[in-house]
Amino acid sequence: MQLEQSYASEPVVEVASRPELWRTIVVLFKLRVVSLLLLSAFGGAVLGYLATGQSSLWAWLVLTVSGTLSAAGASGINQYLERERDTQMRRTAKRPLAANEINNPLTVLWISMGMILLATLLALTVNVETAVFILLGAIIYVGVYTIWLKPRTTLNIVIGGAAGSCAVVSGGAAMGGWSETAVWLLAALVFVWTPVHFWALALAYRDDYSRAAFPMLPACTAPHTAARWIALHTLFTVAAGIGLGLVPQVDWFYLLPITLLSLLLIKRTWQLLAVPEKQPALSLFHYSNIYLAVVLLVIMLAPVWR
Template sequence: VETLSWRQLIITLFKLRVVSLLLLSAFGGAALGIVSGGEFSGWSLLLLAISGTLSASGASAINQYLERERDTRMRRTAKRPLATGQIPKPEIVLWLAGGMVVGASALAGLVGNWSLAFWLFMGAFIYVVVYTIWLKPRTTLNIVIGGAAGSCAVISGGAAVGATWVLPVWLLAALVFTWTPVHFWALALAYREDYVNADYPMLPAKVSSQTAAFWTAVHTVLTAGLAISLGLLPQIDLLYLLIVGLSTVPLVKRTIALMYVQNRQTAFALFGYSNLYLAIILAVVMLAMIWR
């Protein structure tokens, strides 16, 4: 069995690449909160970074603990340290990760930001309980509803700066919600056999590739529409519209290519660009705060 280096083990176990995008989403929410009247505070942003990393990393590790047996049936996940047995006592991971999730919300609560504590906990709860335990093994709607975990990351950013309930934050949260199926169904199309082998009812494993591509396209349209809508808000600079508008074109082109031909190449092309697309939106949102 191939073993991972300690660095690779930590990156894989805590899904730090995914966590980095969730943190970017949280800071995007914070930026929109600040331009909507929230308080800019270096301490608040530091609290968001620390607590957000702890909560998202902990939830990711719990997810791998719960899925360690099915992970052995999938090429994409078979080398994860809990699947290979590289970590001899998986229960240690469960307790450590659970402590990280609880500790993240406790930290936010201790400094008096109970709204941040709530949304951090909700993000972890939706990902671990609603998505991993309940929906993922049971319904093709798993990732559609499970996408709310990413939305909670955005809202936690707004909560960190005292702007939980402002429209721009919730628009970005809705965008992350609709973006998640585009991102994940493209990946699931590329690894369709993995999900069949693991007996997960992921949409591309249960319907034809054409049908899966169609529903991916529906969510691409919703995501692009929300991305453009953000640019129409008075808090956002017109340069956002220009950059995001241009960035939307390759997303649509890759989605159309997937609708015509469903194979690993077209699926990976959309999956890869969907990551970049969200990162561009979040980066420009944060720049909008600086410009103001």
């Protein structure tokens, strides 16, 4: 009886189930965003390969692992640094660090920094340029965007979009083609696409960003003004997307689906201009994801039809 009582008095340690653990990892390291960045790197790699003819299984493997580690590590640091402000936003209040699901947040910081370091060292086994652009992407996202620009200026995401461009160029570098025109055109596409994507989200949740004191452009201007800025960057995005079809590595086959997708992107943007409210903004946000993903997938299929 005494033995039973002593066992009953022991504190119960709750162990997260596998689905809960996986959900924490996905959200903490923003793996959905990472997957799109990885596609961007693959798109750059294909364009680099088509320009140089260089490719190896090792380069592809390293690009996949190091790109994932670096992007996930940068996302982990971002959530560590913004954990207090995340509690002020309905959209982010349930993130693991904001919701106090992790007992020692500093552990996340150290693990994330280690991931970026490991990614950089691994990328060096391919070439210096790949390592430079993988590390530069993390530095821009954490240092330039998260720490410097995001809390201070409405231009934060405009410049912060360079982090995504670095993913593209790292892919090109892995195939020996980081300086190729096609690679930089795709990097430019990601750069001008980023404000369309994130400003649409910020317009949908402008009150959230205001509460957290983040000066995102849609939270600091009238909705109609923000919609016009989004429309301007939509035109830049479409121009870059169509322009990619004019380089020798891609050619006309790419233009068929991308022209149609570009028209649909313009349509969604026009709907937001007409009604600059949450639902049209979210519609554009989700469609912009589809747009970039399809552009990248079509580019990745280029070696098949060439």
